[in-house]
Amino acid sequence: MPQIRTAYFGELDYTDGTVFQFPYGLPGFEREHAFVFLQQPHTQPLLFLQSLGSSHLCFILLPILVADANYRVNLDAEDLAALHLAPGRQPRIGEDILCAAIVSAGDGERGPTANLMAPVVVNLKEQIGMQVIQTDSPYSHRQPILAGEELAPCS
């Protein structure tokens, strides 16, 4: 079984079936095309998007419905095609797609935030992913995670 050196959890086994392709990489990391999702019991509900090519590169993700139970993803026709999703309807989070926000630790003044404007969206069946930059989004690219009692879209 192939092994992967991870940024947070040392060496882990993985199978080829768990590798997700990101044909466009992620903005700022356009050459990173293969990732695995890692989950550990002690870090639930966070997901870790570990690059297969760069062991030091691992994004921490928050499932979008944990961030906002009422979150609505808005994929345009190009996004749907790029993700090999059926045209003409929005995919169902948790059934057709995995949708999660990238968490940023912030700095001294600003606590951790999640980018709800541009979530990572993965076609669970085809194992293809991309970061969808939503235009006209009601969601913030820096939604505080710790600040309020509840997370809410900023309007």
Added chain:
Amino acid sequence: MLIMKRRAGESFTIGDEIEVEVLEVAGSRVKLGIVAPESIAIVRKEARVTREENITAARPMDPEAIAALVHHLWRPAKTQP
């Protein structure tokens, strides 16, 4: 901030080398045509912001900060008053 009104077919310039033309106005959307030197990167602001956020987010997060985040996320929801 400089504010100007332009109609479809009208344009304006930024410096000597950049020209922006309003091609079409339809509802709440404006279609722009931009002529600029190749050395000038033109990206939608959302894309730029996301790129910058990703670069910040890719920095390794302190294990204690991760633990604090997980702890916060597991905190039982407060009941509504």
